[in-house]
Amino acid sequence: EDQVTQSPEALRLQEGESSSLNCSYTVSGLRGLFWYRQDPGKGPEFLFTLYSAGEEKEKERLKATLTKKESFLHITAPKPEDSATYLCAVQSIIQGAQKLVFGQGTRLTINP
Amino acid sequence: NAGVMQNPRHLVRRRGQEARLRCSPMKGHSHVYWYRQLPEEGLKFMVYLQKENIIDESGMPKERFSAEFPKEGPSILRIQQVVRGDSAAYFCASSPLSMGHNSGANVLTFGAGSRLTVL
Numbered sequence: 001e002d003q004v005t006q007s008p009e010a011l012r013l014q015e016g017e018s019s020s021l022n023c024s025y026t027v028s029g030l031r032g033l034f035w036y037r038q039d040p041g042k043g044p045e046f047l048f049t050l051y052s053a054g055e056e057k058e059k060e061r062l063k064a065t066l067t068k069k070e071s072f073l074h075i076t077a078p079k080p081e082d083s084a085t086y087l088c089a090v091q092s093i094i095q096g097a098q099k100l101v102f103g104q105g106t107r108l109t110i111n112p
Numbered sequence: 113n114a115g116v117m118q119n120p121r122h123l124v125r126r127r128g129q130e131a132r133l134r135c136s137p138m139k140g141h142s143h144v145y146w147y148r149q150l151p152e153e154g155l156k157f158m159v160y161l162q163k164e165n166i167i168d169e170s171g172m173p174k175e176r177f178s179a180e181f182p183k184e185g186p187s188i189l190r191i192q193q194v195v196r197g198d199s200a201a202y203f204c205a206s207s208p209l210s211m212g213h214n215s216g217a218n219v220l221t222f223g224a225g226s227r228l229t230v231l
Contacts, residue, residue: 004154034220043116043203043222044155087155098145098160098168100220105154 002027002092004103012109013078021073021086021106029093033071034100035064036087044087047073078110114139116223117186118204124229131191131198133226137206144187145220146179149201161187194230201225 003026013019025033032051036044048057050066057064061082063074073086085107089100117136125131137144146158157171161181169179176194181187191198205222 036222041224043205043224046219046221049219089155096168098143099157099171100147100155101157102147102155104152 002090002095002101004088004090004101006086006088006103006106008106009104010107010109012111013075015079015110015112016077018074018076018078020075021108023071023073023088023103024069025071025088025090027090027092027101028095030090031093031097032091033066034089034091035071035073036089038085038087038105047086075108078108080110080112083108083110116141116204116206116221118202118223118226120226121224122227122229124231125194126231127195128193131194131228133189133191133202133204133228134186135189135204135206135223136186137204138208138221141206141208141221143207143209144181145205145207146187146189147203147205147222149203149225151200155203158189191228194228196230199228199230201227 005024007022032049034049035047037047038044048064053068055066061076065072085105087102087105089102116138119134144161147155148158149155159172159179160168164183176192178190203222203225205220207220
């Protein structure tokens with residue numbers, strides 16, 4: 001069974017304090033790995049898709065990387081508006097491209 | 113572009129009543145997905161539909177739940193005889209192509225969700 005585990009569950013940082021969120025996965029043939037951001041009371045907002053080990057993508061203060069077992073979301077010099085829950089999801093070749101299997105998320109709080 | 117529109121945003125039902133959740137995909141998107149987010153749990157896939165067809169309903173509970181995406185109008189997720197355990201946020205998402213097309217433009221876009229509370 002495909003599984004996604006995100007750590008830590010919650011993370012508090014000071015503004016400007018860089019850190020990384022982890023997404024470990026077990027999947028029967030990775031088709032793609034996705035990062036989403038979810039604000040309270042809203043739906044997930046797409047950030048990145050990664051398809052193969054070694055791939056990296058960047059957007060403003062966020063950078064996502066991928067290995068064969070895990071993905072990291074690096075946050076550089078975060079601001080309070082980066083506070084959100086960050087979700088990781090995998091898409092499996094075997095289980096079907098239409099399903100994303102999500103982790104439980106990392107709740108990130110950036111204090112000013 | 114209004115994005116994925118879901119309504120109602122909040123719905124309260126008593127045990128045994130029916131709940132109907134509606135989803136209008138983004139303009140130009142013909143692929144619709146429903147996910148459920150139970151309290152303290154991650155998003156779980158329920159069903160994938162194209163116009164007039166259910167493609168994959170492997171995540172749907174076997175009883176009381178049904179989904180449709182008619183030729184005209186929004187997709188509907190219907191829950192009959194609701195129970196307290198159905199209380200959750202239900203998210204609809206859409207994509208321009210099947211998610212089997214791995215291209216940068218083929219992004220799964222979510223709506224804001226419908227939050228069902230069963231009393």
